[in-house]
Structures are given as C-alpha cells and as structure tokens.
Amino acid sequence: xxxxxxxxAGGAVVGVxxxxxxxxxxxxxxxxxxTATDALALVLPVVAAAWAGGRISALVTAAVAxxxxxxxxxxxxxxxxxxxxxxxxALGVFxxxxxxxxxxxxxxxxxxxxxxxxxxxxxxxxxxxxxMEEEQQRLAAEKRALELVGDYRSALLRSVSHDLRTPxxxxxxxxSDLRDGTVYDAETRDELLDLVGDEADRLDRLVAxxxxxxxxxxGSLAPERQAVPLDELLTDRVRKLNRVLMEARVQVDVPFTxxxxxxxxxxxxxxxxxxxxxxxxxxxxxxxxxxxxxEHDGWIEVSVSDQGPGIDPADQSRIFEPFTRGQGSxxxxxxxxxxxxxxxxxxxxxxxxEADAGGAQFxxxxxxxxx
Amino acid sequence: MxxxxxxxxxxxxxxxxxxxxxxxxxxxxxxxxxSGAAGIDAAATDDPAAIILDLGLPDIDGVEVCRRIRxxxxxxxIVLTADDTEHRKVExxxxxxxxxxxxxxxxxxxxxxxxxxxxxxxxxxxxxADPVLQVGDLLVDVPHHAVxxxxxxxxxxxxxxxxxxxxxxxxxxxxxxxxxxxxxWGPEYGSETQYLRVYASQIRKKLRDxxxxxxxxxxxxxxxxxxxxxxxxxx
Numbered sequence: 001x002x003x004x005x006x007x008x009a010g011g012a013v014v015g016v017x018x019x020x021x022x023x024x025x026x027x028x029x030x031x032x033x034x035t036a037t038d039a040l041a042l043v044l045p046v047v048a049a050a051w052a053g054g055r056i057s058a059l060v061t062a063a064v065a066x067x068x069x070x071x072x073x074x075x076x077x078x079x080x081x082x083x084x085x086x087x088x089x090a091l092g093v094f095x096x097x098x099x100x101x102x103x104x105x106x107x108x109x110x111x112x113x114x115x116x117x118x119x120x121x122x123x124x125x126x127x128x129x130x131x132m133e134e135e136q137q138r139l140a141a142e143k144r145a146l147e148l149v150g151d152y153r154s155a156l157l158r159s160v161s162h163d164l165r166t167p168x169x170x171x172x173x174x175x176s177d178l179r180d181g182t183v184y185d186a187e188t189r190d191e192l193l194d195l196v197g198d199e200a201d202r203l204d205r206l207v208a209x210x211x212x213x214x215x216x217x218x219g220s221l222a223p224e225r226q227a228v229p230l231d232e233l234l235t236d237r238v239r240k241l242n243r244v245l246m247e248a249r250v251q252v253d254v255p256f257t258x259x260x261x262x263x264x265x266x267x268x269x270x271x272x273x274x275x276x277x278x279x280x281x282x283x284x285x286x287x288x289x290x291x292x293x294x295e296h297d298g299w300i301e302v303s304v305s306d307q308g309p310g311i312d313p314a315d316q317s318r319i320f321e322p323f324t325r326g327q328g329s330x331x332x333x334x335x336x337x338x339x340x341x342x343x344x345x346x347x348x349x350x351x352x353x354e355a356d357a358g359g360a361q362f363x364x365x366x367x368x369x370x371x
Numbered sequence: 372m373x374x375x376x377x378x379x380x381x382x383x384x385x386x387x388x389x390x391x392x393x394x395x396x397x398x399x400x401x402x403x404x405x406s407g408a409a410g411i412d413a414a415a416t417d418d419p420a421a422i423i424l425d426l427g428l429p430d431i432d433g434v435e436v437c438r439r440i441r442x443x444x445x446x447x448x449i450v451l452t453a454d455d456t457e458h459r460k461v462e463x464x465x466x467x468x469x470x471x472x473x474x475x476x477x478x479x480x481x482x483x484x485x486x487x488x489x490x491x492x493x494x495x496x497x498x499x500a501d502p503v504l505q506v507g508d509l510l511v512d513v514p515h516h517a518v519x520x521x522x523x524x525x526x527x528x529x530x531x532x533x534x535x536x537x538x539x540x541x542x543x544x545x546x547x548x549x550x551x552x553x554x555x556w557g558p559e560y561g562s563e564t565q566y567l568r569v570y571a572s573q574i575r576k577k578l579r580d581x582x583x584x585x586x587x588x589x590x591x592x593x594x595x596x597x598x599x600x601x602x603x604x605x606x
Contacts, residue, residue: 165453169475170385177393177478188392195385 004054011053015061018045023068030073035087038073039094046098050105058102066095155322156213159333163206167199198243205273209338212270216341223264223345227369230254230261230268230293230300237272238291245276248283248306253292261300262369267342271350274335275304275362282308282360290355295368299348303363305355316352339364373398375420375489380410380436381451382429390423393478407431414440421447421488423481426456426463434463441467447488451476461593464547471545471593487543487598504539507599509578509586511539518578525577530555534570538587538597547594571595 006014022041026033042065050058071078074087082088174192184192215221231254238250261268272291279289287307294301311319320340322333339362343350348365355361377399381387387403394401402417404410407428414422422440426433433456437448450463453474460471469491470484504511510519516532518525527535533555538546548567552560560566575587581600588596 162453165474166383167385169453170383170389172475173386173389173393173478173481176476176480177389177396180479182393182396184392184396188396192389192392195389199385 004052004057006052008053008056011049011051011057012060014052015045015049015057016064018048019061019065019068023072027072030077035073035090039069039090042069042094043098043101046102047105050102051109054110055103055106058106059099062095062098062102065098066091069094152322156334160206160210164203167202167206170199171196194243201243205277208270209274209334212267212338212342213334216338221267221341221345223267223342225262225264225346225369227260227371228263228265228268228366230258230302230366231256233265233269234272234291234293237269237276241273241276241280244280245289247285248280249286249288250276251288251290253290255294258293258300259295260369261366263346263366264342267345268366271339271342271364272302272304274339278335278362279304279306279308279360282306284308287359288357296365298368299365300368301363301365303361305357305361306359307355307357308359310354310358311352311360313354319352320350374400376400376402376417377485378402378404378410378413378417378419378422380404380407380413380422380428380433381425382406382427383425386425389478390481393482397482407433407436410436411439414444414446419446420492421449421485423449423451423485424468425451425453426459427453434459434466437463437468438466445492447485447492449481449484449488451481461547461549464545464593465549469544491541491543504536504542506539506542506586506597509539509597511536520578527574527577531570531574531577534567535574535587535597538595541597543596543598545590545594545596551594567595 004011019042022045026038026041030038046058046061046065049061070082070091071080074091075083082091174196178192212221231252234252234254238245238252276289276291283289283306289307290303290305292303292305320336322337340350343364343366346366348367350362350364353361353363377394379387379390379394379401381390381403382405384405387405391401391403402413402419404413407430410422410424410428411431413419424433424436428436433450437450440446440448447469448467450460450468450471451474452460452463452471457473460468460473463471469488472481472484502513504513508521510517511532512518513536516527516529518527518532518535534551537551537554548564549561551567552563556563556566571587571589575582575585578586580586584600586597586600588598590596
C-alpha cells in the first residue's frame with residue numbers, strides 16, 4: 001500500500017501550485033537573493049508533493065521546480081538560456097537533490113504508512129481473536145448448561161419412573177392375585193385393598209409433586225394468597241395421611257392464638273404433606289413426629305421433626321437439591337426441592353437442623369396475613 | 372409345594388406384604404426380610420425352600436446377596452428386577468439366580484416360576500444321578516447321546532446335543548448366553564450369542580417345537596430356558 005493522501009495528481013498539483021506561488025513570491029527579490037536561497041526554497045514544494053502524492057508527484061514537481069529555477073532565477077531571466085557554467089552546475093545539483101529528497105520523503109512516508117497499517121492489522125487480528133475466544137467460551141458455557149439440563153432431565157426421568165413403578169408394582173401384584181381367584185379371609189382381603197388404596201394415594205401425591213415441579217421449572221409457580229388457618233390445614237392433612245403416619249405418633253402443637261398465614265392453601269398443604277411423608281419414612285416404628293407452629297416477628301414458623309437417623313451436617317445444604325435421597329430412602333428426591341420452591345415463592349425460607357430428640361427438624365416460614 | 376418355607380427379601384414393605392398374603396393363601400410358610408443383610412441371615416438360619424430376592428435393596432446389592440447365599444446353598448432364587456436393575460438380571464443369573472421376574476409383576480406368574488423352581492429342586496435332590504433327563508415328553512439320554520420326543524428319535528449334532536442336554540439338566544431355569552457358551556463351546560467363549568440363535572432354531576426344528584409355544588424358550592437379551600409345556604399349562 002502506497003502512501004498517497006491526495007493521490008498522484010493531487011500531489012503533483014500541490015507541488016506545482018507551491019512552486020508557482022513560491023516563485024511568484026520570490027521573483028520580486030531575485031536580484032537580491034542568492035541562487036542557493038531560491039534553490040533551497042524550491043526544494044520545499046518537492047517535499048510537499050512527495051508527502052502528498054508519492055514519488056511520481058515529487059518527480060513532476062522537481063522537474064517543474066528545476067525549470068522554474070532555470071527560467072525565473074538563473075540569468076538571463078525569463079529564458080531557457082544559461083549564461084554561466086556555475087549556474088548549469090547549480091541547476092544539475094538542484095535537480096538531483098530535489099529528486100533525491102522527494103524520493104526519500106516519499107519512501108519514508110510510505111514506510112510510516114505501512115507500519116501504521118501493520119499495527120492496525122495486528123490490532124484487528126487481535127480483536128478478532130478475542131471475539132472468537134469469547135464466542136468459544138459462550139458456546140462452551142451453553143453446552144455445559146445444556147448438558148446440565150440433560151443430566152437433570154435424565155435424573156428426573158429415572159427418579160419418576162422408579163417412583164411410579166414402585167406403587168404400580170404393589171397394585172399389579174395385588175390385583176393380579178385377586179383376579180387369579182385366590183380366596184382370602186376378610187381381614188387379609190381388607191389389608192390387600194388398603195395396600196392398593198395406599199399405593200394409589202402415593203401415586204396421586206407423586207403426580208401432584210410432578211405437576212408442581214413442572215410449574216416451578218416453567219417459572220409459573222405463583223401462590224394464590226389467602227388467609228390460611230394453619231391449625232385447620234394441619235389437622236386435616238394429618239387426618240388424610242393417617243395411613244402413612246400409622247406407625248408413628250403425631251403431635252400437633254399449634255396455639256389457637258396463631259394468626260392466619262398469608263399463603264396459598266393448596267401449596268402449603270403440599271409442603272406439609274411432603275414434610276410429613278418424609279418424617280414418616282425416616283421415623284422408627286412408634287417414634288414421635290412433632291409438628292409445631294409459632295408466630296415470630298411477623299412470620300409464622302412451622303417445624304416438623306422426627307426421631308429418625310437425622311441428616312448428616314454435610315448433607316444439610318444439598319438435601320433441598322433435586323434427586324438427593326437420604327441413606328436407604330425410597331423417596332423420589334423431588335419432595336424437598338418442591339417444598340423449598342413453594343416456601344420461597346411465599347417469601348419465606350426453609351431450613352433443616354438436628355431435632356432436640358436427635359432426628360431431623362425441618363423449619364419453614366410463611367408471612368402473617370394482614371387484614 | 373404348600374408347606375414349604377419361602378423367604379421374601381424385599382425392602383418395599385407394601386410389596387412384601389402383598390407377597391406374604393399371596394404365598395400364605397397358597398399354603399406356603401413365609402419369612403420376610405426387609406434388607407439384604409437380614410435376607411442373608413434368614414437364608415442361613417431358616418433354611419428356606421426358595422427365595423424371592425429383590426435386586427434393588429438399600430444396604431447390600433441384590434446380586435451380591437445372591438452370590439453370598441450361593442456360596443453355601445443351592446436353594447432356588449428368583450430375583451425381582453425393577454426398571455433401574457433390569458439390566459442386572461443377567462449378572463444375577465450368572466451369580467446363580469434361577470429365574471427372574473420384572474416389576475411390575477403379575478403374582479400368578481411369579482408363583483408359577485416359584486413352583487417350577489421348587490419342583491426342580493426336588494427333582495435335583497431325588498434324581499441327581501439319573502443319566503436320562505426327562506422334560507415332559509422329551510428324553511435326553513446323556514450316556515448314549517440319544518434324544519427322543521415321545522417315541523420319535525431325534526438326530527442331533529454333538530453341539531446341539533450338548534446345548535439341549537445342558538438346558539435339560541436345569542428344566543425351567545434360565546441359563547444365560549455366557550453360561551451356555553462356556554459350558555458347550557468352552558471357557559474362551561462368552562459373547563458369540565449368534566451361535567446360540569442358530570443352534571436354538573435348529574434344535575427347535577428338530578424337536579418339532581410349536582413356534583407359538585416352544586419348549587426351548589428365548590429370553591431376549593438374557594439366555595434360554597427349556598420348559599415342560601404340559602407342566603406350565605397345568606401350573
């Protein structure tokens with residue numbers, strides 16, 4: 001790439017015009033100036049032309065300048081003649097110097113231009129590389145996110161198919177047996193029918209959890225708040241879960257002065273169902289499950305504690321993550337995740353601690369209803 | 372057979388209860404173990420006639436339970452596999468399980484498998500030394516390399532004969548591809564299941580098996596079993 005800010009023609013025009021202007025300015029004084037002064041002054045347009053238009057412009061300007069010097073400043077004036085040998089030498093030297101200076105200036109300008117261009121190219125390449133790297137990082141992050149979603153989906157599918165199949169196994173085992181015409185006494189028959197009923201209820205609760213999970217994932221879990229009497233909700237839920245809680249003693253401790261909660265009845269019911277089912281699953285036979293509710297600084301604090309093995313402190317932070325199951329647990333591993341999402345959607349928080357009696361204690365908060 | 376003790380090793384209490392009721396209604400005695408460790412203990416102390424073993428146990432892996440029980444006992448073991456343990460049935464069979472049933476299962480089918488396992492145990496106990504194997508109307512005379520169906524003699528190649536005799540020695544029981552390949556072809560074999568497909572189809576043809584209900588049954592992805600059609604129909 002050549003350095004020619006004004007192009008060849010432009011450079012030549014600048015050079016020639018400068019020569020004419022300089023000549024016009026110097027001619028009135030030509031009798032008082034030396035030939036060297038005139039010649040040096042006329043080198044300037046050559047330098048300007050070389051910078052503005054490159055070597056060819058410098059060449060053209062040097063020729064015009066040499067002719068101007070000869071005609072206008074070397075006696076006899078206004079002719080192409082030369083009177084003295086010295087003047088001829090001066091003209092020759094001027095021409096050579098003007099050409100050389102012009103060429104050198106043009107070359108230097110070109111070199112500077114090339115260096116600038118290189119720098120710009122390097123800068124552009126560097127920027128392009130940065131952009132590519134950023135793009136690569138973005139793609140890698142996207143891939144990781146997709147992989148995580150994939151892992152999550154397959155974990156969900158595994159968990160769900162396992163959880164759906166366990167109650168189904170019992171139901172199918174019992175119904176296929178009854179269909180086979182096996183004769184049972186009334187007591188065993190009732191027990192088997194209860195088994196099927198319990199497992200159907202379990203499936204129902206599981207499906208409710210899955211629906212909530214899909215609403216949580218879709219970001220459409222919006223509590224429909226109303227004034228909820230927690231004592232009634234709790235008593236009702238414990239009664240409905242009586243077969244799940246059959247092997248434990250359940251203590252409900254809710255003062256009748258407890259204010260109403262500002263919450264979605266169905267969703268809070270689901271939180272309690274999951275926590276109670278979880279407590280029953282980990283309770284020893286005959287153990288006590290304690291449900292307690294208190295008002296505290298404008299919030300209602302509900303706790304559910306069991307006398308099971310408790311939760312390892314190391315696991316307490318990840319127990320609310322999806323598909324985390326306790327040791328030997330047969331749960332789906334989504335119940336507590338749903339509890340957390342529901343409680344947080346109400347602006348509350350849920351935590352797990354070691355209960356006083358040694359088992360696990362889940363505590364969650366709900367806002368008090370302001371009339 | 373009614374009066375036998377059946378040990379159910381199953382951690383899902385509801386299924387254990389359902390199985391207990393079904394077994395008791397048919398006159399079996401039932402012991403239930405809710406974990407692998409309890410199952411191994413019960414297998415050792417109660418001397419059950421058969422074991423129904425869930426593979427997805429919380430404490431010890433079901434295949435490991437099977438391996439440990441097999442180390443001292445040849446009690447028939449029927450494994451229950453769920454979706455997440457389904458692929459491990461071959462492992463369990465290789466570790467000596469006699470049969471498998473996939474959850475959700477039908478109780479009558481599980482009980483039919485149990486009856487076959489119990490009958491086989493009795494026949495093994497009683498006629499272990501008998502060199503002539505009988506599975507329904509199929510007779511396999513091991514010393515004479517002779518096979519007949521009813522009164523009709525069947526001409527088999529040596530490999531076909533070994534394959535059939537192996538299955539006839541364990542009537543009703545699933546033998547895995549690997550077990551058959553190693554017993555008939557040699558210990559360096561194990562994955563050449565295409566051989567078995569070809570031989571099984573030859574044997575079926577020669578025995579004139581009814582394609583709708585063959586004696587030689589393919590258990591897809593697992594192996595083969597030889598059944599007494601008359602006995603399964605009545606069971």
